[in-house]
Amino acid sequence: MDYKDLADIIFPDAKPIEYYEEKYPERNLKEGAIVTRFAPSPTGFVHIGGLYQSLIAKKLAEQTEGVFFLRVEDTDQKREVENGVSGIVNALKDFEIQPDEGMISENEEKGKYGPYKQSLRKEIYQSYAKYLIEQGKAYPCFCTVEDGEEMRAKQETAKIRPGYYGVWAKCRNIPVIEAIEKIKAGEDYVIRFKSPGREDRKIKHHDVIKGNVDFPENDQDIVIIKADGLPTYHFAHVVDDHLMRTTHVIRGDEWLSSVPLHLQLFHELGFKAPKYAHIAPIMKNDNGNKRKLSKRKDAEAAVSYYDEEGIPAEAVKEYLLNIANSNFENWRRANKEKSIDEFELQLNKMSVSGALFDMIKLLDVGKTVISTFSAEKVYDESLKWANKYDKELAEMLEDKEYALKIFGIERGNKKPRKDISKWSEVKENIGYMYDDKFLNKKQDYPYQVINDKSDINKILDLYIEKYYNENDDKQTWFDKIKELAGEMGYAKEVKEYKANPDNYKAHVGDVSTVLRVALTSRTNTPDMYEIMQVLGKESIEKRFEKAKKAE
């Protein structure tokens, strides 16, 4: 009885690993092409950090003409969630970070290196586990979960390093014959890796992001195949990324400390290890402490949040790129028109430690991104958002022609207007432009300098009766307001007023403010000439009438 017999009893039907090695050959890509992936668990929640990782992975693959694939890590059946895969696929689609290979819907995939869902790869893992057992590099362990807890408790009270290693690895030296008997007797077991490592030896690892990191060797006999026959993350990672011919493993830095284990696994399996790039997480300030963005505590941790808020995917991506490579901002300013696809991301420029998430900065990016959109695109995007989250806005947008006029105000100038940072602001932003809403609701009229009601009413009347002409160009239009100001005893020029404040009641700017407030009930608006053009004379008259009647 030897290891071979043991292996055969445990995995009688497993194919030899040569079968898989042939089935998934080296990829034929150009020199330097990066093959990388996003490998989430389908927990029903897509974290912004996951999106961040995929963005980086996707860009790298694209830049090097490599491959970016999506692999679903569903080996923990307890955490399985209905439609978890679709959630991930759709999120990537929303952000245009589509994989070249891998899952493309809940149950469909594309690419030659699949299946891309780990639960479907059970027999592959078993083949490799069998291979290790045959070589005496893995063994069945009959310790129960309770045994494990007990061991851990002892180690804790003795204040020694916890884990299944050295003298604590009770099943490591069970003779083959005995192990076979136990299995035949129907005892439950898991498969553990027989680690050749020694804790007192160091290994050197060069991480593409973190740089040189030294670790003690791994000496833990970790579980590679669980009692349910599925692999643990560590084993699945090594087998999959070998078979899928991954060149770069880009993942969260919570994995950094398992690098010694992974490297050892690659080595014992006879595989070439990929390069690792461990990304620092996106953090949040919590009462002076930094912590990862939390699924439970922070709404902004969920990718869905940005959709709900109406923050454009482009803005989120640009912000994320900003965190990834801080030179992105300079590039963006120098290349305002270019697509972010043209920006060359560099892994070695990524920060080693986690950045605090900055919503204000994100919104600023959003503002800039939206300012570059055409009125048409602003319309389409806000309508799309409104249909999903704001019925009232959707109704307002029904008159597309009118909405387009509003969104067109000061848009497309060399210095475009930047007043929308997310779609959820649109309603507030354009609401006053709708007569049915504006006229039928009580409005406040926060007139500023000019406060005398009779003067105000006179300005409004005079303006309509004597000065306003829809066909005036902007210069003429403003000249007329100056005329009006003059007629009413206000300075025609602000400078003139400032020079001789005693000669006038106020100045043309204050008169403009009266018109603006009467028109919109706001002191701050985009260009009033354009607003009047959009509103039209009839609406202007009605609004003035309403203002005159207001208290």
Add this chain to the structure above:
RNA sequence: GGCCCCGUGGUCAAGCGGUUAAGACAUCGCCCUUUCACGGCGGAGACAUGGGUUCGAUUCCCGUCGGGGUCACCA
């Protein structure tokens, strides 16, 4: 607690032995302007700390302090 990583303005961050220590967001002031936004100009604001090494340390080494990660039949 063991192991690993990190510590430049409020935030994101350049710089990596000699710099007036970039830039962006935020903030303040001014200018532009009929308002706001945009834009322009300017201000305030930082090398955690103590020892070394060095002619010279933000940059190199050690300690301290602070922060983060990790120690599962979860990923």
